[in-house]
Amino acid sequence: MHSDVIIIGGGVIGTACAYYLSGRGAKVQVMERNHLGAGASGTTAAIISISGGSGTPEPLRPLNAESYHLLLDAEQDFDQPIEIMRGGTIYAALNEQQALDLRPVYDEIRQMGISCKLFNGMDARRFEPLLGAEVTATLFNPASYHINPFRLVAGYMGAALRRGARVDYGMEVQKIKINSGRIDRIVTDKGDYHADWVVVAGGAFTPQILSSLGLQIPIVPARGQVILTEACEQMTESVIMLLSHLYAKQTASGNFYIGSHTEFVGFDNRITLEKITTFTQTITRALPILGRLRVLRFFTGLRPVCEDNLPIISPVPCCPRLIVASGHGRTGVRFSASTGKVVSELVMDGKAEQPIEAFALDRFTKIV
Numbered sequence: 001m002h003s004d005v006i007i008i009g010g011g012v013i014g015t016a017c018a019y020y021l022s023g024r025g026a027k028v029q030v031m032e033r034n035h036l037g038a039g040a041s042g043t044t045a046a047i048i049s050i051s052g053g054s055g056t057p058e059p060l061r062p063l064n065a066e067s068y069h070l071l072l073d074a075e076q077d078f079d080q081p082i083e084i085m086r087g088g089t090i091y092a093a094l095n096e097q098q099a100l101d102l103r104p105v106y107d108e109i110r111q112m113g114i115s116c117k118l119f120n121g122m123d124a125r126r127f128e129p130l131l132g133a134e135v136t137a138t139l140f141n142p143a144s145y146h147i148n149p150f151r152l153v154a155g156y157m158g159a160a161l162r163r164g165a166r167v168d169y170g171m172e173v174q175k176i177k178i179n180s181g182r183i184d185r186i187v188t189d190k191g192d193y194h195a196d197w198v199v200v201a202g203g204a205f206t207p208q209i210l211s212s213l214g215l216q217i218p219i220v221p222a223r224g225q226v227i228l229t230e231a232c233e234q235m236t237e238s239v240i241m242l243l244s245h246l247y248a249k250q251t252a253s254g255n256f257y258i259g260s261h262t263e264f265v266g267f268d269n270r271i272t273l274e275k276i277t278t279f280t281q282t283i284t285r286a287l288p289i290l291g292r293l294r295v296l297r298f299f300t301g302l303r304p305v306c307e308d309n310l311p312i313i314s315p316v317p318c319c320p321r322l323i324v325a326s327g328h329g330r331t332g333v334r335f336s337a338s339t340g341k342v343v344s345e346l347v348m349d350g351k352a353e354q355p356i357e358a359f360a361l362d363r364f365t366k367i368v
Contacts, residue, residue, distance in 0.1 A: 004027040012336040031193075040301040041333065066341070091242075225272065225300050
């Protein structure tokens with residue numbers, strides 16, 4: 001069986017690559033060992049912002065701005081709306097030091113031409129009545145929206161399927177064979193497959209997928225624990241972000257999604273009482289209403305974090321038609337559209353429109 005491009009991984013990055021490649025006329029096959037969005041993509045808050053609260057690294061800023069708009073444009077190709085909530089992001093301070101820490105974030109966002117606002121505690125509660133009395137100050141960034149990540153992954157894949165792509169579930173990639181710098185075959189538990197190009201978008205499992213080639217990819221799993229509450233009346237479209245990296249958003253269905261610190265505990269995906277307790281004690285100080293809601297479920301996601309906090313979007317030096325698209329950490333949804341577009345350009349044009357040198361695999365000395 002032969003395809004133009006085989007994509008390993010059915011998360012938001014893999015399906016975005018399928019969407020943009022199929023849009024350029026490539027014959028695409030996606031291999032997924034579970035179901036679409038089974039990894040980190042299905043446990044994300046799916047916040048898309050021009051500027052992150054802790055800053056967007058300079059090399060990522062062109063992709064950030066591009067992806068922000070590409071996602072909105074892509075929705076017209078999807079079977080269902082992706083439930084865009086355009087309420088912006090509110091960064092909330094719970095003490096005077098955090099209130100001071102908001103100022104450099106404000107300055108950073110203003111420098112990007114975004115008209116954001118700083119509020120003291122009283123004005124902050126007028127602007128967002130859900131905020132509690134312990135909130136001392138807030139910063140509002142209007143250049144931010146959040147979406148339903150399952151709808152996004154399904155939208156990317158559905159559009160690709162209508163263009164002739166295929167997806168195979170329950171398929172475990174065992175190794176990628178290369179010969180004289182070219183792809184020979186992809187060995188799976190269901191047989192061998194052939195393609196001119198291969199894109200590895202396996203999230204935290206990307207290093208395992210490429211280990212048979214002797215490559216040591218510096219991507220590690222980072223656990224994020226998440227709480228999902230019962231649905232209630234729609235109260236806010238904004239994301240409430242604390243400076244401790246906790247956040248809450250209300251989905252289009254009315255549930256509140258609460259997450260999440262980053263924990264480097266390997267592939268341990270267990271829920272821990274210690275972390276969930278910390279979440280609830282802190283987030284309910286900012287949003288007291290959450291303390292009165294029932295919890296429907298707890299779950300975790302393993303985010304693929306690169307050692308320098310930049311993704312890898314790059315051909316493998318020893319095999320130019322083998323592309324790695326992984327390591328986006330907490331921001332896979334945010335950069336999915338621009339990443340998919342870059343990969344389609346590498347395959348179809350031989351180069352990307354945006355500068356991607358900072359995301360090259362050979363920036364790591366251990367890669368040969």
